Amino acid sequence: MTVSETYAGNIVVVQGPFEYSAKASGALNEGRVVELNTTVTGDQACVMQATVNSDNPIGYVDADWEAGDMCVVYTEGIVRLEDSGSGISAGERVICAADGEIKTYASRTTAAIVGIALETISASAFGKVYVNISYNTDVA
Numbered sequence: 001m002t003v004s005e006t007y008a009g010n011i012v013v014v015q016g017p018f019e020y021s022a023k024a025s026g027a028l029n030e031g032r033v034v035e036l037n038t039t040v041t042g043d044q045a046c047v048m049q050a051t052v053n054s055d056n057p058i059g060y061v062d063a064d065w066e067a068g069d070m071c072v073v074y075t076e077g078i079v080r081l082e083d084s085g086s087g088i089s090a091g092e093r094v095i096c097a098a099d100g101e102i103k104t105y106a107s108r109t110t111a112a113i114v115g116i117a118l119e120t121i122s123a124s125a126f127g128k129v130y131v132n133i134s135y136n137t138d139v140a
Helices: none
Strands: 005-008 011-014 019-024 032-036 046-049 057-061 070-074 076-082 093-096 102-104 113-117 126-134
Touching: 032 076, 057 076, 057 126, 070 076
Parallel strands: 019 046
Antiparallel strands: 005 011, 019 070, 032 046, 032 057, 057 070, 076 126, 093 102, 093 113, 113 126
């Protein structure tokens, strides 16, 4: 995929979905949300499956990766993500559950919104989600 960029001062505007390479700091499963593993330092960004109620997810992976692999992380788009086991209704906002799975957003949860379910997703199943990560959560 070719990424087009427009430069405006120091800001880079990228036509989505944006993808980039990162190092898997542990095994990554297809259809899971990932976040930076900030305990790993070096020249290459390292990612791990997102934690419960993550406030800093950075994208998702659409393939399985082993620890140490250079993987492709996508930051936006329509993708099949895996439900954590409670099921999700179409139109609901979703956030991270354990191990990068997703669950329904609950009011007052201090977690980033991963996206919106485009269809009803059965418990522990994969379903279509429009990923558009938002770090502005309403915790009031």
